[in-house]
Amino acid sequence: MTPANPTRPNVSPPEAGETSSRLSPERSTAGRVDEAGANAKAALAGTSGPTLPVESSPAGRQAVVPRRGVPGPSRRWHWLGEKLIESLIRLCGISSIIFVFGIVFFLLREGAQFLFGGLDLVQFFTSSAWYPTSQSNVRYGILALIVGTGTVTLLAMLIALPFGLGTAIFISEFCGPKLKESLKIIIEMLAAVPSVVWGFIGLSVMNPLIINLFNAPVGLNVLNGGIIVALMSVPIIVSISEDALKAVPDSYREAGVALGANQWQMVFRVLMPAAKNGLLAAVLLGVGRAVGETMAVLMATGHSINMVFVKPEGGFNPGWLFESCRTMTATIAAELGETSVHSDHYQVLFIIGLLLFFITFIVNLVADVIVRGVRGKK
């Protein structure tokens, strides 16, 4: 057992039971010298409990945890219990790895048959024809769904980024401690709103609002979904970019002020360049959140398969903001309940799930690498 903290070799916790073979030579010698005394003390301690105050001599301290020799029966149980709980802790420790692999495994298990036999991958990625239940010509093209996810995410980020970064800068640089606390609580409350409630708001509050304000034919559209998803991803952007700004050393700020910069100059010329990695990570995690959002976009975007940028007759559609669209997540949520288990349609939904998993996996990985560097500095 190597100590957890190599700079403090003497403070590693003693093992229950016997590990002297792995101790350093000096310590095992010390253990041997103390052994006789330790055994004597252990015998003594056996009569009046192990909490007997025996710290009068160095040997006495050894008596509390015997390092070698045959431990008594209670100690052996104790040692066993310690080993048991330790392996349990290790198992729980790697549980998240198990679950991440489990997700890939079970998604593949349900979808592999069709993924490796039958699914036309070129059509899957390049066609916008999604007719999973067609009688005559079944086609699985998810391009429109990818475009839907991409558009909603893009719009959400366009709205959430300025507000998120602005709020983070205001919280960390411009406001007093009291206002700071209350703003942080409000943003936390914003994060606590469940996604289905956001979806309901999109459906019954934003929908009529958009129809009236913009004279749009339908209120459940890209704009609606974008605003809702933006509101959902603002809290994560704010909290992570605020952390990033907080991590910039005060000496940077002091140097800026000493050069005669005022607050906004310092923010733009000193803080933002210094915290750019953290801010980038905040953006990426916001993107991850937006891509994975399910219930809110299902309810707020209108759920019709639509290449929003392309007019039905061809050419760029300038009114894409007010088109209904459908995302990958929403498709799974809406259609999985209606498919029969292990049908092609069912398996395609699992393949879309796998694709979503890898998208968010890569986004999170890149965010982590940006924040900590490739080798994981603290």
Add this chain to the structure above:
Amino acid sequence: MSTVAINPSLRFTETAAVRRRNRTQLAVKIVFFLMAVLMLIPLVTILAYLFYKASGILSWEFLTTNPRRGMREGGIWSALLGTIYLVVASLCAAGPVGVLAAVYMNEYAKDNWFKRVVNLAVINLAGVPSIVMALFGLGAFVLFAGIGKSILAASLTLAVMTLPVIITTTRESLAAVPMAFREACWNVGATRWQTIRRVVLPNSVSGIMTGFIFEVLRAAGETAPIMFTGAVFYKAIEEGDLFAYGLFDQCMALAMHLFTISTQVPGVKPEVQYGTAAVLLVTCMCINAAAIVLRVYMRSRKKW
């Protein structure tokens, strides 16, 4: 005035550049303030609007009666109880595993590539879309483990999903326990686990509680993961019976119920929809407020 005596050309005067700079400073400050305040407006408006619309129906009776007439009228009792079951069961599953995982990462893991991988796994698990979790739960618990669509399968799915919440919160509070506490404990001969159980965990109990509260918050609001693993559109149960569900029953859930009555069922009274949304929202806000109160209390009691 004394300044008058000084040669005006030597006095520090606001040049045009300085004035412009100060104007920008003020403008930027106002813009940032507005951005922050704009976060406030949607929250307050939405809350006020939801309550305004729901005010007619919110009552004790709304909470304790089953939905009636194809969910178009009546209360939310079976959904409310279902959510409580799901939350409690998922907390029972995720709580111990999450705390022990945090203990592993903070107390046992050496600082090497493996710890980095574990860390990455936690981050990625936190970022998995909820609908992908639903697919995982369906594949792993419902079909592979053969549990079938039930409260157990749904809450296990929720547990996997919320595990990172508990891990990260607990880990922070474990890391906040000073190293000297552990060293003192080791020096009187306690083993690693004794130290953790008697010193580290008791000293970080409020942080662990915060983690549990956030888990509950997350589990109560999620819809997608339970849609295909155990939640049903409609199920009537005995009103007022707290033990109406069994672990292997399917159940209704508040979040799922809100989704159902606002998209799947035509002709639902708006105040039933708004009432359900308001109850769900208030539940989540209260849970979050509990976490905030706990955090403030914790900070005031901090001993080191």
